[in-house]
Amino acid sequence: MPQVSMTVNGKATSGDVEGRTLLSAYLRDHLGMTGTHVGCDTSQCGACVVHVNGEAVKSCTMFAAEADGATVDTIEGQANADGSLNVIQQAFQDHHGLQCGFCTPGMVMSAAALLKENPKPTEQEVRDYLEGNLCRCTGYHNIVKAILAASGQDVGAIAAE
Amino acid sequence: MYNFEFEKPGSIADAVAALGSEDAMPLGGGQTLIPAMKQRLNAPSKLVSLSGIAEMKGVCVRDDGALSIGGATPHAVVAAEAGAHYPALAGLASHIGDPAVRNRGTIGGSLANNDPAACYPSAALGSGATIVTNNREIAADDYFQGMFTTALEEGEIIVEVRFPIPEKANYQKFVQPASRFALTGVFVAKYADGVRVAVTGASEEGVFRWSEAEAALSSDFSASAVDGLSVSPDGMIGDIHGTPAYRASLIKTLTKRAVAAAA
Known part of the structure; x- marks a missing residue:
């Protein structure tokens, strides 16, 4: 079972995942960050878009293991430091x-x-x-x-x- | 999707070794393979990611003048970096799928899958590109062997694609609005020794060259040169999005548009 580590919204995270664990599942199920939505799970709707190393990707169509070592930004990290909307x-x-x-x-x-x-x-x-x-x-x-x-x-x- | 063993080698040699085990498959950007695995249309025992192999990424011009693109180069990188050398190819790459898909999907993955409605096969065939694998070089004319079928052997991976740069070229895609694949797409490229016209999205045999148009355009590179030609609907794809006759008609229309845009 691959162990993955990635920086999510500036915080170091790590966890044991299966090969088939999607990045969206890692964020939602392993980290409890449910701001990233899974609408279609077929890479069409884009509700699951996050940034991996600064680039927009559909997190339902990327394996968590592929993001090992990456910097990931999600909707939870978008607000300003004081909590106000960006x-x-x-x-x-x-x-x-x-x-x-x-x-x-x-x-x-x-x-x-x-x-x-x-x-x-x-x-x-x-x-x-x-x-x-x-x-x-x-x-x-x-x-x-x-x-x-x-x-x-x-x-x-x-x-x- | 069924589970699998995941490997992410750092070199072509390690990737080829990892692909030696039974039912192992290479993983490019996964923009087709992952949805197919979710539907259990593919169930590899092992996926070998090609995304960590630096020697398979990037765009550069070779000494012989051809544009070299690493097999693991995402569409977005081709769109951004190939424009100065081969604008028609960069233009094609910049309209594949959507921005998030273009950040993951790779040229090698697209050519290895050879979806009958994918864009890249028309550029490779229309440019007379060379598909370079881990152990040989394959001419585009020999590489595409029908819908989802290529000359690649089991465990063979595309490490580079070499595009001779044409004098003029253009790609015209009539988008199937739901999938954003080409309902029909035509890539036209004019070289010193003749014109190549490659068609995707239309034929049940996958990407093909429209040789009558190539002959007409080689002697007169103008949209009107194909006025007298027509494409037979025999063997064209018919589905809810378009009949064979509709696709055959699109081929001619898009060819004319591509020539007009290139000239």
């Missing part, structure tokens, strides 16, 4: 970028990866980047708006839909 999270709240909230952890993690790579994306670039994140409530409009707002761009001209 810029992206606050923008989701301000612009009503969530309804049921199930997809939101993945949306926020994908948005964070996008803004790191492309700090001032266009609306189309945001929509393209969210290709692997499904939301069944919002129709995406307010998610896109929230991410554009989080990038510091004026979204006043984007109509509410």
Whole structure:
């Protein structure tokens, strides 16, 4: 049984896993960090997106053993040090970028990866980047708006839909 | 999914040795293999991860002018690093799946799986690439042998793919909106000695070259050069997303678009 060690949201973790243990299962079942959601378990919905060594990955489609030694960031580590929402999270709240909230952890993690790579994306670039994140409530409009707002761009001209 | 033994070697030699045991399989980025294992369509006794092998990663131009991509290089790296040398290939890589999939999925994994609707096989065949394994070099024309079938032997792994860089090239994909695979995709590449046209997503035999279009485009590299040609729907895939005739029609349309975009 492989032993894995990884730094999750800045904290050292380790555990015994099976070869087949998915990174999402390690986070949720071994570490009790259930902020990372598993929606489809078929790598389509993106609710399970986390960052591994800074890159967005679908944690339901990566083995925990593959992340051995890696730095992993999840939704639980996104808030500011004082516990307040970070810029992206606050923008989701301000612009009503969530309804049921199930997809939101993945949306926020994908948005964070996008803004790191492309700090001032266009609306189309945001929509393209969210290709692997499904939301069944919002129709995406307010998610896109929230991410554009989080990038510091004026979204006043984007109509509410 | 059934459990398995996991190994993550640091060198090609160690990976090949680890793959020597019965029912062992190589693991690229796992973006196809893991979903297949969840459905128990694959149940290897051992997975040998190729993600820890530094000598199988990266993009560089060889002395002979070909673009070399390590077999374990993720799509996102090809998208970011191949653009200066082979923009059509970088463009193809930048539209595979979605960003998270592109950070894990690898070129070697895609070519080894040879999904009939995957993008990379069309680039490899359309460029006349060389598939370099741990023990030989295979020309793309000999490598693809039908849907999910390749020239790879048991335990053989793709360590590198070499793409001759064309004068002009373009890839056009008509996306199947649910899966984001190519409902049909066409890769066109113009070399000094002729044009190659490779089609993915359409045929029941997997990726193939449209030789009539290659001949027409080699003498006149313009979209109108294929106006008089048509593709037979015989042997094309028919499913709920498109009939064989629809896919045959897409091949011509996408070829024209690719030539227009490349020229």
